Amino acid sequence: MSGTSTTGKTGTTTGSAATGAAPAWRRVAAQTAFETRAILRNGEQLLVTMVLPLLLLVGLVRTSVIELDTGGLSRVDFVTPGVLALACVSTAFTSQAIATAFDRRNGVLRLLATTPLGRGGLLAGKVLGVLAVEAVQAVVIGAVALAMGWQPAAAGILPALGVGLLGTAAFTALALLVAGTLRAEGVLAVANLVLVLLVVGGGLLVPPDQLPGALAHLATVLPSGALGEAMRGALQGTGVPWAAVLVLTGWTAVLAWAGARFFRWQ
Amino acid sequence: MRGLVKRYGGRPVVDGLDLVAPAGAVTAVLGPNGAGKTTTIECCEGLRTPTSGTVRVLGLDPVSDARALRPRVGVMLQDGGLPTGARAGEVLRHVAAMYAAPRDVDELAARLGVESFARTTVRRLSGGQRQRLALAAAVVGRPEVVFLDEPSAGMDPQSRQAVWELVRELRADGVAVVLTTHLMDEAEDLADHVHVVDHGRVIASGTVRELLTTTPDDEAGGVAGAVRFDAAPDIDLAALAAAMPGDGTDGSSPWSATSPAPGSYVLTGPTDPRALAALTAWLADRDLLAGSITVGRRTLEDVFLDLTGRHLR
DSSP states (O other): OTTTTTSHHHHHHHHHHHOOBOOHHHHHHHHHHHHHHHHHHOHHHHIIIIIHHHHHHHHHHHOOSSOOOOTTSOHHHHHHHHHHHHHHHIIIIIIHHHHHHHHHHTTHHHHHHHSTTHHHHHHHHHHHHHHHHHHHHHHHHHHHHHHTTOOOOGGGHHHHHHHHHHHHHHHHHHHHHHHTTSOHHHHHHHHHHHHHHHHHHSSSSSOGGGSOHHHHHHHHHSHHHHHHHHHHHHHTTSOOOHHHHHHHHHHHHHHHHHHHHHOOOO | OEEEEEEETTEEEEEEEOOOOOTTSEEEEEOOTTSSHHHHHHHHTTSSOOSEEEOOBTTBOTTTTHHHHGGGEEEEOTTOOOOTTSBHHHHHHHHHTTBSSOOOHHHHHHHTTGGGGTTSBGGGOOHHHHHHHHHHHHHTTOOSEEEEESTTTTOOHHHHHHHHHHHHHHHHTTOEEEEEESOHHHHHHHOSEEEEEETTEEEEEEOHHHHHHOOSSOTTOOSOOEEEEEOSSOOOHHHHHHHSOSOOTTSSOSOEEEEEETTEEEEESOOOHHHHHHHHHHHHHTTOOOSEEEEEOOOHHHHHHHHHOSSOO
8 A cells, every 4th residue: 555645546446456365375484484483583492492402412422421221322323313303392392382372372373363374374384384493403403413423324314204294293283282272371381391201201312111110101102202212213223113103193183183172262 | 243242151242232334434342341342343353253143344254254354354453463572573574475465564664653663572562562563464464444453552642643644544545444442532533433332232323423412311412512610509400401592492491400519510501602601691690600610512431431331340
């Protein structure tokens, strides 16, 4: 309507004739870029998605403060797949849950739902934004690991990508379930706490069978344990365990259903 | 909108509400807090599904035809809905990217003074700045219908003028503007049609002029005005009303005199210079000195308070 003030009548006709949505791919691309920038620029989000995995990677490889049973592998080969799995959870779950919860509280979800983006486009933008951040994480973590002598199984890289996608689906669904049902402050606490619990006892970094007692069994059927095991299987060259893929797929289905069922937009 | 009902847990928030908002006009939904204004608007925006009743925006259903409506409807939410971590300019550009032919972002930002804080993150903006940004986001897609929920809440007077000017321009361009407010001057200055809403129902509708000239006690009453004055208590109200000039419809005096408090009086009737002279003459005849006399047309605020009651809620 920039020209409207000078040409009132024509402005009106062009105004309504030109009214329309941008193509769907452009709307989703814009939302993806917006979400990605929001995460990469937010200090706390960067802490969880970039600094924490890198600290754990370097800390576990370079120091032996924590005793690891690497099963004959070098420390970096043993640890890196788990760190990648952790990075996936930190972005798909912790960071996304917090971002969505605050967007929900601030009415951002409602406002964007009234623009041509709609709810579907918003969701697509979020998922793609998560994948974009994960790509950055994979490159940075991979580069640091390679610099420390990481030798991933070349044949496992493609399966690892698939595992990463599946894990992203499961944990994004969990993030949306939590963000769409709890208060924003509650989500902040839960999302960080769950991440810590999963890292320590969820089979992400430490293989479930190395966990004590009942935790070993529990971690095997948790999405975190399944993701960690699948990632290790792929990148350590022992093959992706099908049980883990099955567990992750099951969680994805259940969490996606619950998210769709219980997510409240306001 | 016909017979809109929205219940929350059985409690009706909107209860059989009818209203129409024509193109090229500003329609104000006026009501106290909790009257159901925001719920009504959100049903129009497709954000809520009515319990019953029909809502049509541009002839379409806001929920089932949402995809077709979204490009044609602009929305400014009461709570803003702006992502707090992003810069103001980015937010506006981002919303503009959703439309095929958005308004010129720089021009719009300049119009609403958004450019002065375009590089500030939304989190650091003042209430008025956020409102201006939210309004810019609502109109950037060249909508045919705009819903503004309390657009000038928290704004300084300059911002308000800028917003009002933009709203008038939208109206001139044929846009249907629907705004909710509890600011009387906003409704009085901007709105072509006012719907006063309370307890989920429209309790009065009309142009501002129509509302101002209709007294609630006397629906047929002509030009309404009030002269308020203070004088000695216990004056003869009937005699005063009879002494006032003008003819009522059936030959009786068109004036009524009341005393809301001892020594304080309100004369209601066709207020003109003669009426004021008659009042002072009547007082002089009785050697009464008025402490104060104010002549005032009813304001929308009077109408509103008369309609919705003066108790706090």
